[in-house]
Amino acid sequence: MSRSSSRPLFDGYLDPRRPHAQAYDEMFDPVDGVRTAYKRLHDSLTPLQPADLTTRAEALDRALVDQGITFSLSGEERPFPLDLVPRVITAAEWSRLERGVVQRVRALEAFLADIYGEQQIVADGVLPRRLITSCEHFHRQAAGIAPPNGVRIHVAGIDVVRDEQGDFRVLEDNLRSPSGVSYVMENRRTMARVFPDLFAKHRVRAVGDYAVHLLRSLRAAAPASVTDPNVVVLTPGVYNSAYFEHSLLARQMGVELVEGRDLLARNNVIYLRTTEGDQRVDVIYRRIDDEFLDPVHFDPDSVLGVAGLVNAARAGNVVIANAIGNGVGDDKLIYTYLPEILKYYLGETPLLPNVDTYRCWLPAEQTEVLDRLDELVTKPVEGSGGYGIVFGPDASPKELQAQRRRIKANPRGWIAQPVVQLSTVPTKVGERLQPRHVDLRPFAVNDGDDVFVLPGGLTRVAIPEGSLIVNSSQGGGSKDTWVLAPRASGEDAELRGPGLGTSVRSDSTSTPERGPELNVAQQQQQQ
C-alpha cells in the first residue's frame, strides 16, 4: 500500500506491523490487491478526502440519533455506532453460508425435539446423558411440551467468523432470544439515506422484509385449530436494552407489544386484557428469558412473566416462540458435539465448521487447556455478550491463576478455543480507514417448512486497534452488511423498488389493562 498519496484514506492500511497481521482482510488480498467483492466500493471510496469521510460520518451519526437507535452500555443509552464502510459478501459466499446456517438450524431443531421428548440420542449412546442433564438451560419443565408445528427455533442467530483463510466458521449458536436484527434493518435504512450513491452501484439484497418472514413463522406456529392467529410480542419492558427492537418488530408485524402483566392465563388459555375485554392470544413471541417466563415453574418472584403460561403451552393452547429450554441447544459444550448431532439426525457433515474447541470437562483436554491457558481464549459455556471470557494472551498471571481455579472448580462450565484472528474490514478510525476485526450474526427464521436466512445479518466490529471482542456490550460498533445479488437474479435489491423501511401499523385501538401482581409462592413441608 505504498501509493498512499493517491489514496489518503487507505494510507498504511495493511501495515505488516499491525496486530493480528495474519487475519484475513475482506477488502485486500495481500498479493492480488482489492478483492472482487469490494472493487466497486473501493473505487467509490478511494477518491474521497479525509474531510469527506468525516462529513459523511457525521451525517450518519445524525441520522442514527434521529431514528432513535441507541443501545445501553452499562446503563447508559448511547447511539449504536454504525461504521460508514459496509461489509460486502458475494452471492457465492452467501449461498454457502446460508446453506450452512439452514443445516444447523434443522439439526438443532431435531436435537431439541429429541431432548425434550424421548432422548433417543442419549439412549443410542451418541451423547452422554450427563452432557444434557448438567446443562444449566436444560429445563425439565419443558419436557413433553410439543409445539403444534414442531418448531422450537423460530428465530436463530448463528454467530460466525472468518478465519485466517477467509472461511466462515461458527463461533456460537443463539437459540433463545437472539437480538440485533433491528440494527440490521435500521443500519440499512440509515445507510440508504446517507449513501444512496453507493447503493446505485451495487445490487444489494434487501433486508427490510424481515418482519414479514417473522410474522409468517409465528402465524404458522399457531395451534392448528386457529384460523387467524393472534400474535403478540412479549417484552420485559422499556428498561430492557433491546426494547427498541421489541417495539420495532411489533410495529412492523402489526401486532401488540405487551408485558407480562397485560396477559392472563385462565384454564390454560392465555388472554390479553384490553378495555374491550379479554382477547385470546395464540402465539407469544417472547423476549423474556425462560427463568422469568412463568412464576409457577420458574422464579416465583418474577413479575415479568405470566403465571400459568408454561402449562398453557403444554396444553397446546398457546405457542411460546422461541420455545422454552432452547438454551440446551446453544450451550457451548454441546456446540462441540454439533458434528455428532448433525450426523445423528441428518446423516450429514457440517457445511460450516466450528471453531476448534477444547472441552474442559474431559480430563485430557482440560490438562491441555490449563497448560496453554496463556495462549487460549476461555469462555463460559453459557451466557453471551462476551461476559466471563478470558483472553489468555492479554491476561495477567494473576488473572490466569484465577481462571485456572474457576475451570478446576467447574470444568463443565468452561470451554477453550485458540485465538481466532477474526477477519478485518476497513473501518473509519479518525480520518482514515483501518482494518478492524468483525464477526457476523445471520438471522434465521423457521416457519416449519422453510428456514429463511435474512441476507446478511449483523456485522459487529471491534473498534479498539487489535481488539477481537466485537460485542456491543463491550463497546463495539456495527456495519451494514451487504449480500450482493447474483448477477442475473430477480432478487429484490435495495432502492430498486418500494418497500424499503415501510411497516404495517397496528390497527388495534384497544389499550392493555393490567391485572394484579402474582408473586407469592406457597409450598408445604412434608412431615
Next chain:
Amino acid sequence: MKWRLRVVHTTGYRYATAVTQSYNEARLTPRHDDRQNLMVARLESVPATRAYKYTDYWGTEVNSFDLHVPHTELKVIAASVVETTDQPEPSVAATWSQLRSPEVLDAYAEYLEWTDYVPKHRELAAVARSLRKGRTPEDTVLAVSKWVHDKLKYQRGTTGVHSSAVDAWQAGEGVCQDYAHLTLAMLRAVDIPARYVSGYLHTKPDAEVGETVVGESHAWVEAWTGQWWGFDPTNDISIGHRHVWVATGRDYGDVSPLKGIYSGGAATAIEVTVDMTRLA
C-alpha cells in the same frame, strides 16, 4: 403381605385477605409399579375447578389448576385406592467399582449431584465414608439410614419447607423431609445414586380391614445399588405394604405435593390430614 388402601389427603391454605387469582400444581396421585397398583384416583378442590393433568419429567402425574373467584381458603382433596405389597429384597448387588464406572456415573448423574436441599458437606461426607468402610453398597445404605435415624430427633417446627439436609443435621431435629435429604446427602457423598420419594405411610401395622387411621404425608429415599430400592430412614424400616409412593426426584423441590402462586394476603397452611383405610 398385600394390602388395599384408601388414602384421602386433605391439604390447602387459608389467606388473610381474599385471593382473586391462584395457580397451583398438585403432585398427589400415587404411581403404578410392580409393588403398587393404583386402582382409582381423584382430585377435588374447594373452590371447585377443572384440573389439567400431565406427566412431568420425573414421571409424576401433575394436576394443574387455576382459580379466579375470590376465596379465603383453598382446600385440595386427593383420594385414591391402591394395592400395595412389600418391597422384595434387592436381587442385584453392584460392587463399589461398578458404582464408579463411567456408565453408572453417566446414567444416574442427576441422582449424584448436589442441590440446595442436598448440598455437599465435608463433615457429612467424612461420616458417610467411615460408614462405608467394610460394607457393601447395600449395607452402606442401611447404615447411613440408621445413622440419620439415630442422629435426628423427630420434631416438628424446628425446620421448614426450605430447610436443607445440613440445616436439619445442625439442628439435630427435623421431619421426614429432613431425614430423607440428610440420607441423600450422605449416600451421594459415597457415590451411591439416591433419590427422594414422596408418598404416604399408614401408621398402624396391625390395622383391621375397614379401620381408618390417621396416616402421614411421608418421604423416604431410594438408592441405586444395581437396582433401585427404597428405605425409610425416619422410621428405620424397609418399604412395605404400609408405604404408598407418589413421586420421585432429586429432592423435595422436584416432587412438592402442592405448590402455587397467588395474589393476595399472607397464607397459612391449613391442617393437613391423611386418612388411610385398609380395605383388604
